[in-house]
Amino acid sequence: MLKGIDPILNADVLYALRAMGHGDDLIIADTNFPSDSVARQTVLGEVLRIDRPVAEVMRAVLSVYPIDTFVDDAAARMEVVDEPDTILPVMEEVQAEVSRVEGPILLGIERYAFYDRAKQAYAVIQTGERRFYGCFALRKGVVPPDEG
Numbered sequence: 001m002l003k004g005i006d007p008i009l010n011a012d013v014l015y016a017l018r019a020m021g022h023g024d025d026l027i028i029a030d031t032n033f034p035s036d037s038v039a040r041q042t043v044l045g046e047v048l049r050i051d052r053p054v055a056e057v058m059r060a061v062l063s064v065y066p067i068d069t070f071v072d073d074a075a076a077r078m079e080v081v082d083e084p085d086t087i088l089p090v091m092e093e094v095q096a097e098v099s100r101v102e103g104p105i106l107l108g109i110e111r112y113a114f115y116d117r118a119k120q121a122y123a124v125i126q127t128g129e130r131r132f133y134g135c136f137a138l139r140k141g142v143v144p145p146d147e148g
Helices: 011-019 035-039 054-061 089-100 111-119
Strands: 024-030 049-052 075-078 107-109 123-127 136-139
Touching: 011 049, 024 035, 024 054, 024 111, 035 111, 035 123, 054 089, 054 123, 054 136, 075 089, 075 111, 107 111, 111 136
Parallel strands: 024 123, 049 123, 075 107
Antiparallel strands: 024 136, 075 136
């Protein structure tokens, strides 16, 4: 156990988050997402797991992970098939976590385009979220230097 770090962030996840650089993508996906097969195509090459609801995982990740402020697609959600404007409760919960850290409104991405983005990501975290469309992408930002 470490002070100041959410205990659901396991060593493998912390390693990946620390290794990522500015502009690298992180996928946080529900339990139905093809996380293992997609993760094999990512930079990390293996799936990470946190068996908790996706909003809880998002809160923990965002406690240590800056969101990119230089691009328009820094935070995204998988769109509901044939209903791109539908916002499900799971999406609202994750948006609340992103907004809590002053992040942007989640951009909707069509399902197969989301898969393509995920395959280019640095890493995939599969959660225990069983609600449909609990799949999100976050582009890593920067941590500024200390003032002094």
